[in-house]
Amino acid sequence: MKQVADRETTEILKIAQECLSVPGDFIELGCYEGDTSLLLAELLQNRGGSEVSYAPESQKELWIYDSFEGLPAKTAEDESVAGKDFQEGVLFVTKREVKQRFLRANLKVPHIKKAWFADLTDDDLPKQISFAFLDGDLYQSIKDSFKAIDGKMSPESVIIVHDYNNPELPGVTKAVDEWLSRTKHKLAIKDSLAIIKVY
C-alpha cells in the first residue's frame, strides 16, 4: 500500500531535483517497498516522468535502508489513539522483493542495507549526502536516522522527514523538533513533510 501521498511525492522529487547540484549522494531511511526509492532512482538516471523536469544522468548514488522486518516497537512518545495500526512488525517486506522491483524497472540497483537504523555505522552510509528522506514513522527511528546522517549532510543539502504533524505518529514531530532545537537549520512544512534546509 502506498505510504506517501502523491502531492508529497511530487514535492519530494522537486526538492531532490534541486539537490542534484549539491555535492553528495541521495539516501532514504525507511524504504519499505521502494515506491519513493524507485522514483529517486529514476531521477538520478534521468528516467522520470513529466511532473518535474529531469537533469542529465547524475553520478550520484542512491542508498536505501530498512529493517526488512517491519516497524520496531513503539516507545511512549509514539502513543496515540489515532495511530493504533502502526504496530511492531507491520510494513514487512523483504530486501529481495525491493531489489526485484529495481531490476524489473530496468533501474540500477541502489545500495540496499538491511539493518535497524540504530545499528548503522559510518561504513554503511555515503561520505557526503545531498538529499535525505527520513520515513521511519516512529520517535526512536527518526532520532536514530538523524544520528546516522549526523555530520554527513553537505551545505545546502535537504532533509525531508515524512509524517511531521501526523496525529497518528506523534513521535515523528517530537523527534524532529528535538533535533531542530539543537541546530540552526530552517524548517518548512508542506502537508506532512518537514523540509529542513541544512546550512
Ligand SMILES: C[S@@+](CC[C@H](N)C(=O)[O-])C[C@H]1O[C@@H](n2cnc3c(N)ncnc32)[C@H](O)[C@@H]1O
Ligand atoms: C512508512 S514505511 C516507508 C515508506 C517508504 N518511504 C515509501 O516511500 O514508500 C516505514 C519503513 O521504515 C522501516 N523502519 C521503521 N523504523 C525502523 C528502524 N528503526 N530501523 C529500520 N527500519 C525501520 C519499516 O520497516 C518500514 O518499512
